[in-house]
């Protein structure tokens with residue numbers, strides 16, 4: 001028997017719909033119809049579900065289907081079809097109806113007649129279960145560790161029914177009563193009243209409330225599991241960070257002790273990045289980037305300040321700012337400062353700290369599920385570049401939401417991508433929104449085009465993603481949209497805009513209603529970021545300038561002279577993943593005094609430029625974005641894992 005490896009009891013609507021779609025496929029139905037044993041069929045169902053990004057064991061799939069069939073039967077038996085109540089009992093009634101009505105082997109009369117249990121068992125799906133249905137959903141063979149779809153102990157469901165002015169309470173003993181053994185008559189009621197009582201109504205209310213109780217249970221379970229997930233992720237991030245600090249402490253100790261030369265005064269060439277303790281505790285390592293706290297406990301327990309006012313700005317210089325009792329990011333570039341190698345290294349070490357460890361404890365999806373909104377008739381390469389880059393950086397799943405016409409083309413580029421041909425469908429927003437709860441980051445714009453309908457959909461998706469607090473990177477045609485309606489993203493702290501010079505100029509002029517001062521890009525970047533509500537802004541170019549309105553960071557990792565189209569898509573796709581990692585790490589309190597969006601932006605810019613450099617060394621003038629994508633792995637390793 002297979003042990004359960006998934007986390008939750010609760011199936012989301014989208015997960016259930018996907019399961020039903022798979023279960024309803026012709027070959028699956030045929031296999032189930034024709035076979036006495038069905039375990040291999042559910043293995044296939046589970047595998048297909050996994051390919052869609054939902055990890056469930058075959059046993060869980062089977063139990064879920066069984067439960068759905070029960071709900072379907074209840075709704076059908078309850079004869080609620082005509083008054084529209086059936087949806088409350090069986091949310092997926094229509095889909096079930098569609099599948100089961102096509103099932104040749106299933107006699108509808110038989111379905112209606114089979115009062116207790118599943119009522120659908122004759123089709124062979126459950127014939128080899130090895131357990132009986134009589135005691136409800138719970139009874140698995142003893143050795144099975146599968147988490148139950150329903151709680152092991154039946155939930156007593158108090159039912160309150162109002163008839164005229166009289167309230168009646170009924171207490172079923174367990175869920176199997178709800179399922180199949182519903183008493184033919186309501187208990188303990190005066191004969192006179194019963195004769196007037198609308199039995200159908202009573203049953204309807206009873207079923208409705210039992211479904212409600214079941215739903216409440218699932219909701220609570222979901223909340224518990226989410227809290228558990230967050231705790232686990234924070235723990236992972238914390239462990240990793242402690243290891244990194246330890247490694248840096250050791251390396252700084254060993255390099256200073258291995259040196260036979262007499263100790264020199266500490267050169268001020270590479271100032272430390274992070275200080276977690278008040279000035280009196282500072283002990284600067286001779287070679288490390290981190291100002292080592294007196295102890296690790298101190299490091300994690302200090303209060304944090306990321307307030308730009310607290311940090312201060314000193315134009316054109318590297319400076320140390322010490323604020324009593326606050327962890328401060330100690331140096332940065334003010335407006336107009338030149339790039340500084342030590343500075344780059346310091347931010348790179350922060351990027352390193354957001355990279356999640358690769359461990360055997362994780363399951364698919366935990367390191368990032370990224371959505372790309374883009375891909376239309378004219379542009380299929382851009383969303384592909386963004387989506388594949390997200391995977392190559394270390395995201396687990398990449399979804400592309402594109403137009404129908406673009407979908408097959410994008411799929412044909414790569415089996416790695418999950419492609420949804422929904423962007424131009426009439427209910428595009430709802431179709432995309434179904435996936436939002438599962439996405440950790442969104443990239444809007446690569447290859448989106450500028451058709452009104454598509455831009456309107458993109459706008460709605462951005463709004464709904466903001467409501468879910470999802471990091472959003474906006475590039476290319478997404479920036480066109482923002483130029484028309486800046487309020488869509490203004491002030492959203494998990495938003496990052498990545499304009500090239502042209503796109504930046506359009507945005508700037510839309511905001512400031514005056515031409516941009518092209519002699520001082522730094523000032524313009526800072527100004528526009530401030531006007532956007534301290535949103536993180538990346539002006540791409542010879543140097544990538546990154547600002548969150550309080551400081552300007554410049555990324556000048558060496559690239560090459562090759563400017564092939566699509567490099568910006570590599571940048572935005574990888575940034576989508578890094579933004580997720582940075583915000584997760586920041587939530588765990590592990591990036592201090594630094595805006596996580598800036599850390600992600602800096603990481604993605606460095607990576608893109610490094611890829612460009614490496615690809616150019618191999619291919620020279622013939623370098624393309626695909627060549628750069630091949631370099632993501634080695635470049636990432638070189639920058640962030642060395």
Ligand SMILES: NC(=O)C1=CN([C@@H]2O[C@H](COP(=O)(O)OP(=O)(O)OC[C@H]3O[C@@H](n4cnc5c(N)ncnc54)[C@H](OP(=O)(O)O)[C@@H]3O)[C@@H](O)[C@H]2O)[C@@H](O)CC1
Pocket residue numbers: 378379380381382383445446447448449476477500501502503565566568569
């Ligand atoms: N393989 C694919 O599918 C790819 C598809 N892509 C997709 O194409 C869509 C349109 O994007 P886009 O960037 O071409 O459109 P747009 O903003 O009108 O820019 C064009 C104009 O801007 C100028 N210009 C550009 N950069 C500049 C700079 N740095 N500095 C100065 N000027 C600059 C340039 O001027 P020109 O050289 O013509 O004088 C030109 O006039 C979008 O969805 C994107 O994702 C791309 O991702 C590539 C790979």
Ligand SMILES: Nc1ncnc2c1ncn2[C@@H]1O[C@H](COP(=O)(O)OP(=O)(O)OP(=O)(O)O)[C@@H](O)[C@H]1O
Pocket residue numbers: 476499500501540541542543544559560563564565566567568569570571605608609
């Ligand atoms: N002059 C340059 N020198 C070095 N690197 C550059 C230069 N211009 C751009 N880059 C790098 O290429 C990345 C993409 O910038 P680019 O200006 O090509 O974006 P884009 O025009 O939006 O791209 P796309 O072709 O995908 O639409 C930048 O982040 C930067 O790292």
